[in-house]
Amino acid sequence: MVSFTEENYLKIIYKLCASGDNGATTNAIAQLTQTKPSSVSDMLKKMSDRQLVDYKKYQGVSLTEEGERLALRVIRRHRLWEVFLVEKLSFAWDEVHELAEELEHIESEQLIIRLDEFLGFPQFDPHGDPIPDQHGKITKVKKIKLTHIEEGLQYKIVGMEDTSDAFLQYLTKIGMDLSSKVTLVEKIEFDQSMVLNINGKSTTVSHKFTENVWVSEL
Amino acid sequence: MVSFTEENYLKIIYKLCASGDNGATTNAIAQLTQTKPSSVSDMLKKMSDRQLVDYKKYQGVSLTEEGERLALRVIRRHRLWEVFLVEKLSFAWDEVHELAEELEHIESEQLIIRLDEFLGFPQFDPHGDPIPDQHGKITKVKKIKLTHIEEGLQYKIVGMEDTSDAFLQYLTKIGMDLSSKVTLVEKIEFDQSMVLNINGKSTTVSHKFTENVWVSEL
DNA sequence: ACAATTTTTTAGGTTTGTCTAAATTTTAAT
């Protein structure tokens, strides 16, 4: 049995590892769990004893296979509840995070299986993030910056790092939204900008842009 | 802010007080919370300090006005979730209690308002128990034993104390189910049995029966 | 009415997850 608190740590460590930046550091975890670094150290030790994480003092932390399985289960539940709240209860997509943070900890395999079915087996949540399936299989997402050029390889926008109004307006201007299909055309070495094909239209975007937008393979 | 645990105590104390039997005693609470009586004593003291209950040592406990308001909120949430699980996720009515025990603690007024709307403002849960409205107004329920004779006063079955197969079969035999309309015809002093009119048919039932069946005024 | 039983409370302890303050290790800058 994994506690409410452990589930939160697992989910946060998963996300920090997946995002690549600096991996899951004690400070980063503390910030996201809204606790102090010392509390995180304590918790990591306990979770390491329980074989949920691989942890060596001062060296950061990553998930064990079991830890990752459990993290993906929590993420699945979180995202399914978000779909429910938006599609069935008419919440706005930016209102549902806090609620899903609570709902994700309800412990019942059956509940999630039936909720998934009730929602029509959605692939993405209202923020565009992919929903892991029952076996933890998840559509891989990465920042545009890290994609590579390959014949016919299309991507789908799934989210962004910075969601400021300024940025969202820029997206609208270049005709890009969550339903856009994007192909990588060219990487410019000199300033690390990239040429993308967005819904058939060729557009050049800055390095900052490519760091800010998450995509998944289609 | 009222904790998960406090909400459970409130709900249980409410039910014990409403059922009339012996009111909310320390032992009874311990049994329903699955804890020891000593833990209940501790908790009652704390809840008394927080003005959620009226408590005098060795004298049992009852809810303050605020305690009752909070208890009814939890009961409302519990019963709405049960409706959701049965009507929308196709759970059987006898599978949903445990799940609703968890869901009832999700803290959000908006969530419950919208769930209620999504479900079409149901009046009763799948067990036949009445759902309090947003202001805590609840259809009063009592055991048949405690009803009184009055011109045209009809009752609706909402639940039973003992749900053994034997009893359910007996119900079927006398043509009584959750949709039955019942009128009290006569109380027999001698053995405390009662004559009821069930869907237009006159039937005599034992004292044990009248102790076992809960009804609400219609 | 009072002894026996049952119920309830107190006292002292445990676990989980947090905290602050101090110590240690790592990283970065000169």
Add this chain to the structure above:
DNA sequence: ATTAAAATTTAGACAAACCTAAAAAATTGT
């Protein structure tokens, strides 16, 4: 290559909610 700064860990405490064992109060049977 040191030293200053930043990140991390340890030590010692605390609050919530539980426990066991023992003491105190209430109830019951004769």
